Amino acid sequence: MILVLGGLWIGQNVNLLPADASANAPVYDELFRVLFSIGTILFIGIVGLVIFSLIRFRRRPSQRGDGLAIEGNLPLEIFWTAVPAIVVLFVGLYSYDIYDRMGGMTPLNHGMDHSAPMHDPSPPDENGERVWGGIGTSSIQAKDGGAIAAVPIEVTAMQFAFLFRYPQGDFISGELHVPAGKPVSLRMEAKDVIHAFWVPEFRLKQDVIPGQPTVLNFTPTRPGTYPIVCAELCGPYHGGMRSSVVVDDPESYEAWFNANNTLEVADA
Amino acid sequence: MTVSLTPQGEQHRPSLQPTGWLRYFSFSVDHKVIGLQYLVCGFLFYLIGGALAGAIRTELVSPMSDFMPRDVYNQVLTLHGTVMIFLWIVPVVNGAFGNYLIPFYVGARDMAFPRLNAVAFWLIPPAGLLLISSYFITGAAQSGWTAYPPLSTTTAASGQVIWILSVLLLGGSSIFGGINFIATVLKLRRPGLKLMQLPMYCWAMLGTSILVVLSTPVLAGTLILLSFDIVAHTGFFNPGLGGNVVVYQHLFWFYSHPAVYIMVLPAFGLVSEILPVHCRKPLFGYATMVYSIMAIVVLGLVVWAHHMFTSGTPPWMRLFFTIATAFIAVPTGIKFFNWLATLWGGRIALNSAVLFSCGFIINFVLGGITGVALAQVPFDVHVHDTYFVVAHFHYIVYGGTVFVIFASIYHWYPKVTGRMLNETLGRLHFLLTFIGFNLCFAPQHWLGLNGMPRRVAEYDPQFAFINQLSSAGALLMAISTLPFLWNVVDSAFRGEIAGDNPWNALTPEWLTSSPPPVENWEGEAPLVHEPYGYGVPIDQIDLAAASGSDLWSSGK
């Protein structure tokens, strides 16, 4: 009991994660706390058993004989087959649910079809190119039930930099700016080798693969500047392949966007 | 080998076999000699791999890339991963202990195919030297031990091709070894010995060898395709020519996930041999152990895509692989609880072998728990390719398998040399290793969660302190090797004489002289039906004297 409660307490109160800055980060942290609690309980329990056995059952100098000849115990064995099975099943279902809430189960091409033709002058899927897995929906439900369209951004990764193109304003930026509270849809493609787009504060990562565009959708929540890290070995300067994402509040985003916009008529 | 001990049988022996020290440097067909060759050769490569790890940790003391050039760092980490996996863990837990022990356990005088066995061993040193030499000749491969294209096809070709060649040789060696183990366990059993009476290590090696035979060839095929891409400029994995880079990852992990069980199942087997002897108790739950090994083999073949959750795999695939992966915790858990129950109520001798085995249990459980967490897609999306993963697998490969290798050396050293290792030095070794190891790798979990990717020579300065902790741990681990080396060398000459069976063990390798004669037994091999027949039968215990906890475990 103490073990379980202690484990739960540690799991809930020891925070090992960086700040959360996207809509799915709190969801993620929920999963993390559950996993951490279960893990702590199991770990402390087993370590405790080992240490207890080593002390309690150590061979004392006076003892010559053997231990008990216990070959097995069926109920006990069934018990410890069942418990992990249940735990694993629970964790599996739970993380499925989390994954679903993060938007992982949304069919991808569907998401793209929605956002792309609306704003993008040249829909990425024009030549029937397949878009590969990513995470997240590209539109979120607004309070009134309607969907807010995502901000489309095209990401190009190359040795050793990320480039962000804003098709709505037809300009390229070396730094990613996104508006807080609005969904963002990244369409990513690599020029040379595999890279990975990772923002630890968003708890999101997606490989950027040459020849296979991938999408990544998220909704930033907390304004601030966060690092973008390349997480896939891509050559000598892999460690230096970093950038940053600036989450602006909607007004400053608008200002930044208009300052860079190269299209004459900003359509609605 | 099946030569009998009669004089006539002796004449059949290949007469060119050298004797004495020289035989360890020759094409010997004696399984014990081959086993030791694997062990010593593997250990030398461990020192090389460890020195490379030392270079990695030195570079990471500071956030800048200042100790070595960036591309050299990538070469070093590629060599470190490759050497540790293909030249240390796999040859030692399979080749070394497998060759030494399996013939004893099945009651045979040698492996099923002694020459193939020697060939398998002798593929290793040249392959290893080839790999290491590539660093000095042309610069080693620099795309990680996973060699993902297009990186592996666009970096310096010669290093990568040499890497492929040596991994192919090592894979071949491991396939030959696997065939030999399967044939020995299944076909060479002494008449009258049933499968379910074999020591657990035989089952572990059977399972491992099945994985080797089914998965290593796929790696070979994949690497052949990769080398075509490099040498002949085909486009299998080159998107510019219509190829597909993710297919490589599927094929690679189809081998390399089972490979992790190739690295750990034999270690499970070894622990199952060591614990009962020193706890003076039968191995708990023999039958469920066997089934769980086989379950791990089957499940291990269908979980590979958990390394690719961010590679753009379709959602259904991620879901399937999450569930399958997490389920491996169930059979593995059975084994762990069985070991705990073996400890429970035993008369445990707290010697170095037991300490290392228990260290293994503790470390592996942590590594396994982080593994199950990694299997959850949403969790993995955050920590994939970060130091969290590095921490996960070092907890398993080092905290698990390497600890078991040390435990096994303490356990079987008297068998091999006839002398005991020094216990004090052994415990010192354990203490230093355990502390150093945890100091080195526990902080890496935090690093990964907070944003430090793996395979980087330079990193965000906010991580500097934790990295320095980790490097200090690595230094301690390096230091911990010294008492061990001294112990092993010194005891070979001056160690206490062990006698034939210092542990009073019942498994067949102890029922002969130490060190054993060339054909394993003078005269007939013993028929061991109960390799774990230790202990006081339950109906003989004095109920009044026994405490409640003793009874708990006996199920009364």
Place this chain on the structure above:
Amino acid sequence: MTSLKPSSTDVASSATDHAHQDHRMFGVATFLVADAMTFAGFFAAYLTFHAVNPLQPDAIYELELPLPILNTVLLLVSSATFHKAGQNLRKGANQVCRQWLMLTAVLGLAFLVSQMVEYFTLPFGLTDNLFASTFYALTGFHGLHVTLGALMILIVWWQCRTPAGRVTSENQFPLEAVELYWHFVDGIWVVLFLILYLI
């Protein structure tokens, strides 16, 4: 493996003695399982490429069937002739066995020749596109197996030239091993033919 020869004095310790059993065929079979997995890897790669990386329309090329069908027939017949050779060896008819062996080897070589002819008439080269590369990798790897097989057949053919040679009705191992291998290579071809030419 000298020790595998049965020796009557071994009976004394025959409880642990396995001299009377020959596990080498078991080893060969296990090896072929491993080899099959190599092919399985290639097939899986090919099928995945096929499914997810459609070629540009101008790169799609209909393979001619006559030559591959001839090849299939050649290999299937050679399996049968090898079987005949084995039967005759067991009967002790060494010379007849050798004739069948030679026929098998010739069929195998004919296969290789016809494969070469196909290679030279194909309108695409190794690096033209993904399909071409995979095509050559698969057929080439298989062709390598056939070449090795044909060589081994010729070696066995040489080894059973006298009734007292290395391969006799008492020691059939080399012949049996090569026979199993040959059937295996033929089987692989059939799968390969189905996948590569018919899908």
